Amino acid sequence: MKNSTLLQLQRRPFGWTFDIPETFSNFEFEELDYFYWHKLIQSNSKWAFYAGALYIVTIFGLQHYMKNKRALELKRLLFLWNFFLGIFSIIGFWRTAPEFVYVISKPGGFFNSICVKSGTNVPLVFWTIVFAFSKFLELGDTLFIVLRKRPLIFLQWYHHLVTMIVVWVVAPLVEPIVRWYVVLNYGVHSLMYPYFALRAGGVKVPHSFANLITTLQLTQMVVGFGVNVGSMLIQKSGYECARYDSSIKAFAILYGSFLILFGKLFYDSVLKSGRSRRKEKIL
Structure with a gap:
């Protein structure tokens, strides 16, 4: 491990204690100047709002432009796009899940995992930073929908924008x-994007x-909303929990709205359509 990284760990960056066993090794490219990247993100919060405004103008502008145009196929490019994001998500999950399992499996694991700044390691820090930047990249998902003239539902663009x-x-x-x-996002995306890649490649995947x-x-969404509420209740009970009111409110809005939207998607595509298919088989 580089001396600069060791120095940062000794300084307990942002109040964190790196107390993961050495068996959780890291790659050299994962050893970042955490303070530099933290300052970059902190001092450029406006980037997300600028990107969000550009995103809305672009997708709806393109949708209007494509109204009288022939839909683009883009199958090969779509396959490569989803394949890349799938591999990225799998690696992200592989590198972050061990730390999560280690912390949650120890005594007081749930409380520590959401309230105490300890247990982290170099891979988690690196892939969390990359995770933040990847949300800009994932806006590209919507471009494929618009250019291929597929239905652009509210859930699709809203969840990318708000996230x-x-x-x-x-x-x-x-x-x-x-x-x-x-960890949850990397985990779900490690299945979702490969599925989209297979679909783009013409592979028939079971419904x-x-x-x-x-x-x-x-x-x-249920878990995300639950742990957010859980941390709030822990604070209200008088226990110390490393949460900020602004963050609790932001995640309450994000996961609260996602619960409604993904709940409806689940009802329409899983429960409702499942009943329809079973009815067709009977008839």
Whole structure:
């Protein structure tokens, strides 16, 4: 490990204690100047709002432009896009999940995982920073929908927009609870994007797998909303919990709205359509 990284760990960056066993090794490229990247994100919170405004203008402007145009296929590019994001998500999950499991499995694991600044390691820090930047990249998902003239539903563009803004604004707070959101998101995306890649490549994937992804997405929102409320209740009970009011409110809005939207998606695509298919088989 580089001397600069060792020095940063000794300085307990942002109040964190790095107390993960040495068996959780890290790659050299994961050893960053945490203070530089923290300052960059903290001093440029406006980037998310600028990107969000550009995103809205672009997708709806393109949608209007494509109204009388022929839809673009883009199958090969779509496959590569989803394949790349799938591999990225799998690696992100692989590098962040061990720290999460280690912390949550220890005595008082749930409380520590959302309230105490300890247990983190170099891979988690690196892939959390990359996670924040990746939310800008994922806006590209919507461009494929518009250019291919597929239905652009509210959930699709809203969840990309709100996630990017909340993640970018809250990231500088360096809260323990973020490990939940990072690991859950990487985990679901490690299945979702490969599924999209297979679909783009013309591979017929069982409908049950699509239902599984939708179920996992809803589960992610339920858990995300639950741990946010849990941390708030812990604070109100008089215990110390490393959460900020602004973050609690931001995640309450994000996961609260996602619960409603993904709940409706789950009902329409899993429960309702499932009943329709069973009815067709009977008839």
